[in-house]
Amino acid sequence: MQVVEILRKLIDFPSIVGTPNGAIVSWIDAYLRSFAVEAHILPGHEGDRANLFATIGPSDRPGYILSGHMDVVPANEAGWSADPFVLRTEGERLYGRGTSDMKGFLAAVLAAVPTLTASPLARPVHLAFSYDEEAGCRGVPHLLARLPELCAPPLGAIIGEPSGMQAILAHKGKAAARIIIKGRSGHSSRPDLGLNAVHAMADVLNAAISTAEDLMQGPFDGAFEPSYSSLQAGTISGGQAVNIIPEVCTLEVEARAISGIDPVSPLALVRNAAEAQKARGFAVEWEILSAYPALSLAPTAPLAGLLRELTGKAPLAAVSYGTEAGLYQRAGVDAIICGPGDIARAHKPDEFILTSELAACQAMVEALAARCRA
Template identity: 60%
Template sequence: MSRLTMTPEEMLTKLVGFDSVVGRGNGPIVAFIQDWLSAQEGVKVHVLPGPEGDRSNIFASIGPVDRPGYVLSGHLDVVPATEPGWRADPFVLRDDGGRLIGRGACDMKGFVAAALAMVPELAAMDLQVPIHLALSYDEEAGCRGVPHLLAALPGLCALPVGAIIGEPSGLVPVLAHKGKAAIRVSAEGVAGHSSRPDLGQNAIHALVPVLAAAVAQAADLMKGATDPRFAPPWSSLQIGTVAGGQALNIIPERSEAQIEARAIAGVDPLELLAPVIAAAEAARVEVEMISTYPALSLAADDPLADKIATLSGFTPLAAVSYGTEAGLFQAAGVPAVVCGPGDIARAHKPEEYLTRDELHATYALIRRLGESLAV
């Protein structure tokens, strides 16, 4: 079987070219990656369809799957690119003085591109310990795809000894992050003219006790348990969106709000929403779970932390406040660390970019990982 090759830039160009926006089918990008991996000798490829029916995770292995190995984990979805600040088509990668610009270039197709471009070299190594690629969907919607991949993991390989989640961290290993839970609360009312409130039911008014409970809980959390690794050091809660009503003189017949909680390590983010959910139930307001994922907390003396620090050349960072799929890997029994190219501050913005140097540094890091497992 022939070994196809691509440079990291060529691979990133291909990946950015797929409009793999979160919440949509991802068949084209999955088919491309499946074909690429299947063309490499000795690579075992699994496409794992999700329950949605139009999107899939991918899991691929290089080396002996009956031995505990390492996972390179990334997501294939990106946020929409509707911001007015784009200077060109966001789904066509362009090079501006070493900045590789395109939607997802930093978050996080750059890491995926480096891993996929390195596969031919990894496949040619005599790996004594396997390297797996875990590529998920709908991470941007609250890590919805990877739980299905993790559920299938026992049938795909021996339990890995570590997972590298390639979210933008400047290639600095990150040992901890907050967990998150998000809900949607909605109320139904009866429309009518505002001059006759006795003939209608105001859906916005029905939501007020729930919103008040959320505001009170947010204030209480600021006085609760803290973890100095995080900024802020406490768990937090906020009302992110509120919608309802048509006009000032119409009794609103529907209202809706989205509320999220972010939890420090050791705290269940869903538990932080308990007072809000209780208030919703008392007010007969509907509650819908949007997403939930646990915090990550990897001990500083864990072998994975030491290995990735050695490979990256950076001292691990204790914690960040954003979330990733790493906590889900840890909950599944796989120690995890966040380590990927770029800066999270560039994500979800127009003119998102990854530098050429950052891309090649990631490519080299993955090569060093392979070399360390081929002896």
């Protein structure tokens, strides 16, 4: 199958983050088996979705991982010109949810499988396709935990997030948390008989704002924009009506951390402010929704040099968005970002990728295969 036809099939699967993904996993598995490539289907703890890992070449020798996620964000935004789960072609543009982020990469990798299997590889190329990346990289940790039994320690991992086929050496880490404060409802005319959860959450929100302002003072890493770690309150909700004391209030916060900083650490003051509400009679729930570390690959690393040669482009120092690459690095695998498409097109109506970008990515994978035969 040609790369556009493979992408068409992948877009057909509405593999929305947080939902079962058996259909897309089964199709990829069948496609690989048609080239005598055996895939390992690795279920997560949810029970209704799985990662997929396949090896082309000798699994007992160090090789390279091509990593991508199968899930996409929902396509409920207004502004889509057509069904987001049906690939639409207009000239060089291919429209559909996930075309850039990141089923275009998956399609290019799968289109290169005939080349990868055409003759024996001296070093293996592994395909690692994950689930629920869009929910804070929830799927890939299960895959990484199984990696030692699946293959020899890899030489590196290429994470195919949309980067315009320019390798990226670093990104920020991220942690998100949900705080729920529960008080006691009642009529607003008798505030002395209730516990106002919205008022209690104000202390927590102020702690988040104060932390965000403190982070702006450094430390700094000039490779990123902005050059400092950040924190924001993303959602807040509570109360039923203006004359009812609100019993419950929920706040969600997110921290993004430069390299060298645990992304959970900026949330400490926010959590302390929440826990302090217990002394006032409130019940408090704290939940980390997602967390992944920053990526920081040295420009002199062999993997950086390899991507420079494969793409013909000098690697970019850093981006502020996050990927699964930091988790690979924490697991002991050098990682770098490089994939087709543009992150600016992701998570928007009429998301698209260019046929030339798919071709460039397929060419990179096939050039990697040539290296692995040497």
